[in-house]
Amino acid sequence: MVEHGPEFADGILISEGEIKQRVKELGQEITRDYKNEDSLLMVCVLKGAIYFTADLSREVQHPNLEIETMVIKSYGSNTESSREPIIHLDILSPIKGKNVLIVEDIVDTGYSLKSLLDRINARNPKSLKICAFLAKDETREIDVPVAYRGFNTPNGWLFGYGLDNNELDRNKKDIWIRKKIS
16 A cells, blocks of 8 residues: 555655646657657556656657557556566557557566567567656666657655645656655
């Protein structure tokens, strides 16, 4: 269960303004990198990346931009990864020969993304890259190549802007962190 109570305090880690600015910058980078490519398929990893994918897709200028979704779960109601991700919804359209960009809310241990990379690579995309809104490098156990990164974050329970707090608080416009009070 997510820890809460009087011994914890919530505070804003990344503001709405900072998020908007960084998403715009990422959109410009992706637009530049894929400008000479005939395809771009963004794969939104639900539920956490839904806001990020929506905002990012509006910043990416590509004539053949497609969006697909996948659902993978590795946390449940816990605050730590199970290290055994389960895919609940797979990509429905063919991806062979397409440039695929996985759009993820957060890279923590790396297990979920490694699972997705293996699954998508088996379908022979033209290229495969990761765009992660947040990355916790200090908790990484499996190295996954993140081509586009929004923010590096400290270890801690994060929520808002798509990330949930036991299925709540996804709609917060900022990224919040829960800290233990000593």
